[in-house]
Amino acid sequence: MKWSFRWYGEGDNIPLQYVKQIPEVTGVVGTLLNKLPGDVWEVAEINELKQTIEAEGMNLDGIESVSIHDAIKAGTDERDYYIDNYIQTIRNLAECDVKLICYSFKPIFGWLKTNLNYEDFDGSLNLVYDQSIIDNMEPSEVFSYVQKQTKGFALSGWEEERLAKFNSLLSLYDGITREKLFDNYAYFIDKVIPVCDETGVKMAIHPDDPPWEIFGFPRITKNLEDLKAILSLSDSPNHGLTLCTGSLGADPDNDLVQIIKEVGDRINFVHFRNVEFLGEQKFKECAHYSIRGNLDMYAIMEALVEVGFNGVIRPDHGRTIWGENARPGYGLYDRAIGIGYMQGLHEAILKNSK
């Protein structure tokens, strides 16, 4: 496995040197926070990010996310223009030897939590989702509700620019059914994957978070059935998945081990984290350890080993602990604890299997 860590570039208050001090973490998954969905990522900008990381002796393992413009997701007349931009970004990343792109295909709300700073029994701050809060809100209220909780850190998917355009976004998705969204996705994959095959760039679609529909907007990345439908669009190994255990795992009906067994050969990237179920469509992003949540993280790691996964894997969201001033979900300390735990599981599984 290639042990990695998400890093927000110049907008991250965690120095790369600190990330490098986590044993065996040789690279980061990076981003350009100034890029909006639909923008072309220029070679010079990608190289600048890459050189910053390489100057610390680390690798740029991939990008998350290169966001998809709403015109593509909603299938408007402008989609070909934005798909061409996306293709140019793929080519530019390949030119810089960056060969992994995480992305998602969700209308309006990429990822959503109702409390970004839930204080747990031990004083740690956790991310919590509670559907009953969302049920009492209008879609237009959600952006400002989330933004108030970010402690001033930029969070991808929750940019001011998108909030400003919220009403036009809403009308863009008027009448978009699940089938229509899937067709629009298929159209995008048809155009993009041949370019990935030519350049060697791996795409990795991230599941819905949470893995159910919100405000009636359709979702197509919620469960094993969805993932199989997605993968059926192309047999190319460059058309693959981000296995985000915490996103899929928030639905108790999703069996992560079964998912890995069935589509494991198409996993291009792994986000590893646990969740604790608090009730119907209500959960907390807890510490990574199995004992702190409802997912069997040992069984998940074992299934990844069994299917031969050897790509980029990183600890997903962590708690905020030890007084750190951190971007919600992306502090240094708890993610470092998380990856140490992941590496421990991995070593134990390899040694047990001999």
Ligand SMILES: [Mn+2]
């Ligand atoms: Mn994730």
